[in-house]
Amino acid sequence: MSSVIEQSVQARMVASAPRMETLPALLSYDRAYPFAVRMVFPGPATLEGTEVSWEFARELLTAGMDDPAGQGDVRVRPFGYDRTVLEFHAPEGIAMVHVRTEELRRFIQRAQELVPAGEEHLYLDLDQGLTDLLGEDH
Template structure:
């Protein structure tokens, strides 16, 4: 069984113009980092021309599909019947994207199969994490 899952999603960039641009994005979840979800946008979809990746908690993603959640750099909230808005706050500004809630639910179900919610600590390699933190001596 793979320890990493990835899922492509279509994100719609919210802009001041009336039309939203569709962007490809990839959600990923790694059992080695069981609390985190990553969302990556490819280089052509970013202002910098380099891939941009945001990391946030799986719990935040699940909660944000139901009620507005998050206070920091990533904020998530439901939008209408079938969309979820993800806001990414950075020094350069705020990027807001809409993603189909059904796609996010499917991704979270796959992550749940890999690491059940509430069992994340069982998949942490604390010895490896401490070695990385303090360096091998």
């Protein structure tokens, strides 16, 4: 079984214009980093023309599909009966995207099969983490 899950999703960028742009995004989950998920937007989908990646807690994504969650750079909340809004806060501004909740639930289910919620600590490599933190080469 692979230690990384990737899933393409279609996100809709919320803008001041009435029409929302559809853009591709990639969700990924790596068993080596069991508490986090990553959402990547390819260069053509961003204002800067370069790939933009956001990492945030898997628990935040899970909770935010049912109730508003998050207070920092990433916030997640349900929108209507079939969408979830992800807000990404950066110094340049706020990006808000809508994603079908069903797609997010499928992604979270696959991540749960790889690393069940509550068992993330069993997949941490604390020795490697300390080595990385202290800058030691062994």
